Amino acid sequence: xxxxxxxxxxxxxxxxxxxxxxxxxxxxxxxxxxxxxxxxxxxxxxxxxxxxxxxxxxxxxxxxxxxxxxxxxxxxxxxxxxxxxxxxxxxxxxxxxxxxxxxxxxxxxxxxxxxxxxxxxxxxxxxxxxxxxxxxxxxxxxxxxxxxxxxxxxxxxxxxxxxxxxxxxxxxxxxxxxxxxxxxxxxxxxxxxxxxxxxxxxxxxxxxxxxxxxxxxxxxxxxxxxxxxxxxxxxxxxxxxxxxxxxxxxxxxxxxxxxxxxxxxxxxxxxxxxxxxxxxxxxxxxxxxxxxxxxxxxxxxxxxxxxxxxxxxxxxxxxxxxxxxxxxxxxxxxxxxxxxxxxxxxxxxx
Numbered sequence: 455x456x457x458x459x460x461x462x463x464x465x466x467x468x469x470x471x472x473x474x475x476x477x478x479x480x481x482x483x484x485x486x487x488x489x490x491x492x493x494x495x496x497x498x499x500x501x502x503x504x505x506x507x508x509x510x511x512x513x514x515x516x517x518x519x520x521x522x523x524x525x526x527x528x529x530x531x532x533x534x535x536x537x538x539x540x541x542x543x544x545x546x547x548x549x550x551x552x553x554x555x556x557x558x559x560x561x562x563x564x565x566x567x568x569x570x571x572x573x574x575x576x577x578x579x580x581x582x583x584x585x586x587x588x589x590x591x592x593x594x595x596x597x598x599x600x601x602x603x604x605x606x607x608x609x610x611x612x613x614x615x616x617x618x619x620x621x622x623x624x625x626x627x628x629x630x631x632x633x634x635x636x637x638x639x640x641x642x643x644x645x646x647x648x649x650x651x652x653x654x655x656x657x658x659x660x661x662x663x664x665x666x667x668x669x670x671x672x673x674x675x676x677x678x679x680x681x682x683x684x685x686x687x688x689x690x691x692x693x694x695x696x697x698x699x700x701x702x703x704x705x706x707x708x709x710x711x712x713x714x715x716x717x718x719x720x721x722x723x724x725x726x727x728x729x730x731x732x733x734x735x736x737x738x739x740x741x742x743x744x745x746x747x748x749x750x751x752x753x754x755x756x757x758x759x760x761x762x763x764x765x766x767x768x769x770x771x772x773x774x775x776x777x778x779x780x781x782x783x784x785x786x787x788x789x790x791x792x793x794x795x796x797x798x799x800x801x802x803x804x
Contacts, residue, residue, distance in 0.1 A: 469482035484542040487527045489534075490742040491517030493723045493750035494694075496706040503685040505710030506681060511717030511803065513706040514752065515691075515699040521546075527706045536745050536774070547593040547673070558592040558674060559695025566678045566696070566727060567689050570703035572681065573732045581684040586619035587611070588642065591678040598671020599652045605643065609678055612640040620730070621675055628654060633668040643714050683749050685711075685772035698737035700728030701756060704790050705797075716794070719803030723747040724756030724793075725786075726767070732790035740767045741774040748780035756793050759786030 459469035493514040497507070523531070523539060531537040546555050575582045588611040594601035604610075612618060613627040614637065631637060631654050639650050654668040687707060691699070702724050709716050725743050727735035736758050737743075747755045755775075760766035775784050787793045 480731050482522045483528055485523040485528060486520055486540045486542060486545050487531045487537060488518050488520045488540060488739055489531075489537045490745040490749070491519045493517075493746050493752060494691075496702060498689045500687070500703070500706050501690075502687045502707060502710035503687065505658055505687075506713055506715070507710065509709065509715050509717050510719040511715070511718075511753075512721055513702055513709065513717060514721065514747075514750065515694075515702045515725040516723050516746045516755075517694060518739035518742045518746075528635065536742050538739075538742075546598070550593060554593075556695065558606070559578060559794070561590060561592050561676045562674060562697045563691070563695050563699075566698075566700040567703055568677070568679065568681055569728050569730050570700045571683060571687055571689075571707055572730050573728060574704045574707035574711060575683060575687075577790065577794065578708055580711055583682045585680040587678040587680070589618055589621065589624050590678045591672055592676060593673045595658065595671035595673050598601070598657070598669070599637075599655050600670040600672045603639075603650045603652045604641070604672070607643070609642040610639055610675075611642060614638050614668040619679075620677060624672075624675065625669070628669055630671075631668075637670065697727045698725050698739075700724040700795065701734050701787075701790065704728055704729075704732075705793060708794070716797045718797065718800045720753040720800065721751060722754045722756070723750065723752040723782075726756065726758040726787070728790060734787055734789055734793070736760055736767055740770045744774040744780070744782070744784070745778060746773075747782050748778055752782045754785050754796075755782050756785050756787055759788050761788070 481802060493516050495512045495514050497512060498508055521527070528539060531539045588609040591604050591608040591610065592606055594604070597698065610618060610624065613624060616627055618624045618627060633656060633687060634653055637652050637654060641648050641650060652670060654670060657667050657669055657671070689703065725737050725740060727737060729735065739758060744755060755771065757771040758767040760768060768784070771784045775782060785796055787796070
């Protein structure tokens with residue numbers, strides 16, 4: 455009888471432990487975890503109609519894997535090199551659903567692809583035609599004026615009567631206003647044209663970097679435009695969001711537009727946003743992307759240099775490369791033209 459009670463007690467304890475383990479697995483903490491992803495070759499997913507396809511090397515984008523953290527992933531990330539825990543509010547906006555988040559990431563990826571195509575076609579002296587439709591709203595900085603009058607998906611067509619066709623122009627029009635000054639916006643929402651009034655307000659310190667700046671508080675705006683290319687080009691990248699592959703998209707597209715192989719036989723990866731002028735911008739997760747490039751045996755890794763900024767992507771990437779003792783060479787660039795010049799000066803791989 456005593457033996458049976460002991461067996462029942464052990465069995466009960468095992469069930470309790472199992473339930474606790476399952477709860478720890480399925481209960482999601484208000485954090486995301488990130489870890490090194492992979493280096494993905496771009497030639498199979500980018501197609502310039504009738505373009506040059508005889509690459510001896512390859513251009514690659516690098517990714518970071520990300521997911522919601524449970525107790526196991528939280529502990530695992532803290533005990534592992536090159537894995538990070540990020541508070542949920544730094545990834546997903548207030549009251550933003552998963553669907554809205556992924557839609558925002560898809561919009562940013564589309565904008566990145568468009569800028570990459572524009573830069574590559576212009577540098578290769580190919581024909582493009584552009585029709586601008588305004589600036590798409592994707593999300594907001596909490597507590598700032600824009601979230602009170604705008605919705606995700608709104609398209610801003612003018613600011614104080616001035617037509618806007620670029621993010622820089624939007625910022626310029628708003629930036630000319632004093633703090634608290636009224637701003638008149640013309641927008642399109644669900645196919646209808648609306649006139650709305652808002653004001654400027656100081657950016658939170660964590661957004662402005664300590665500078666005293668004012669604005670509307672629109673986060674991650676995207677240019678809405680229709681672009682035609684000659685020859686036509688398509689990019690098919692599924693399950694990857696965000697703008698950080700812009701530089702590498704532009705290099706692969708350019709390589710298919712010209713009759714020379716600028717890879718020179720090397721495996722070339724990289725990261726960095728790109729705008730219509732060809733400027734390369736800061737990205738997140740650069741340390742993890744260096745690890746991904748190292749595991750893929752990459753020869754050269756392009757990264758935003760960011761001038762003399764402290765803790766620049768270039769500094770972070772160089773430090774990581776030294777830590778993991780990789781043979782991958784880190785190349786800091788400010789523009790597409792700098793990356794292209796570096797490749798053109800490379801001796802072909804023997």
